[in-house]
Amino acid sequence: MADHIKNKVVIITGASSGMGKTAAKHLATLGATVVLGARRADKIEKLAKDIQNAGGKALAVAADVTKLDQVKHLVDTTVQQFGRVDVIINNAGIMPLSPMDRLNVEEWNSMIDVNIKGVLNGIAAVLPYMMEQKFGQIINTSSVAGHKIFNGSAVYSATKFAVRALTEGLRMEVKPYNIRTTIVCPGAVKTELLEHISEADIQRANQDYVAEVGISPDSFARVVAFAISQPEDVDINEVIFRPTAQEL
Numbered sequence: 160m161a162d163h164i165k166n167k168v169v170i171i172t173g174a175s176s177g178m179g180k181t182a183a184k185h186l187a188t189l190g191a192t193v194v195l196g197a198r199r200a201d202k203i204e205k206l207a208k209d210i211q212n213a214g215g216k217a218l219a220v221a222a223d224v225t226k227l228d229q230v231k232h233l234v235d236t237t238v239q240q241f242g243r244v245d246v247i248i249n250n251a252g253i254m255p256l257s258p259m260d261r262l263n264v265e266e267w268n269s270m271i272d273v274n275i276k277g278v279l280n281g282i283a284a285v286l287p288y289m290m291e292q293k294f295g296q297i298i299n300t301s302s303v304a305g306h307k308i309f310n311g312s313a314v315y316s317a318t319k320f321a322v323r324a325l326t327e328g329l330r331m332e333v334k335p336y337n338i339r340t341t342i343v344c345p346g347a348v349k350t351e352l353l354e355h356i357s358e359a360d361i362q363r364a365n366q367d368y369v370a371e372v373g374i375s376p377d378s379f380a381r382v383v384a385f386a387i388s389q390p391e392d393v394d395i396n397e398v399i400f401r402p403t404a405q406e407l
């Protein structure tokens with residue numbers, strides 16, 4: 160597996176916690192150079208140091224994915240330092256679930272900004288480099304909620320359906336440039352994601368559920384490693400994974 164991962168330059172957004180952090184550590188162990196993006200600079204700088212101390216290669220570049228100039232800076236810095244970008248994992252996301260009749264309009268907008276526009280910003284920042292290189296892989300984190308809708312997930316699901324739609328459209332368009340695209344759809348994974356749900360009852364219900372069935376973020380790390388590890392003529396387009404105990 161490590162053969163096609165070793166020495167690849169992999170940018171990961173949302174690398175300060177949860178699945179992005181775990182994927183960064185795993186890919187670095189497999190020999191990738193990882194570039195860590197997130198807003199909390201202290202967290203990604205510490206992670207970069209930990210990876211370096213363990214013998215890996217890592218760089219932290221703080222970036223808010225809702226700001227195209229910051230995402231461009233993340234990608235430009237990567238190319239300046241390492242000469243190219245092999246993979247971007249557009250993984251940053253938020254999930255402030257709530258029923259629509261509670262009218263948490265600001266949260267709806269934030270989800271659209273981070274989960275959709277953030278992914279688009281990542282694509283816009285890497286595409287010029289990848290088109291020029293004639294190789295690259297764009298991995299976008301959707302969700303089981305990008306296939307299904309559950310109580311309180313209407314807007315979140317809409318953003319994750321959008322991630323699947325735009326990634327599939329991108330897949331078809333970037334054939335001339337030899338670029339691969341992958342959608343990853345996790346089920347319930349134990350991370351910080353539920354901490355930002357503002358509705359106490361919805362948060363409690365989801366925390367109870369994830370505490371019962373949720374799996375480790377290592378699951379995500381193994382899936383992205385699998386997708387990246389394929390030979391260049393194999394394009395893993397979508398992976399859905401769930402806890403074995405998850406019904407939805």
Ligand code: NDP
Nearest residue numbers: 173175176177178198199223224251252302348350351352
């Ligand atoms: P976490 O809350 O642990 O991680 C979310 C990451 O996104 C953090 O690193 C956070 O960093 C980053 N982030 C949030 N907003 C921004 C922003 N504006 N700019 C840059 N980075 C941002 O959750 P997960 O690891 O669970 O989430 C990762 C992805 O997986 C998300 O897209 C989520 O929707 C998706 N997902 C999660 C599932 C789960 O069960 N956990 C299931 C299905 C999908 P910082 O705050 O430092 O900016």
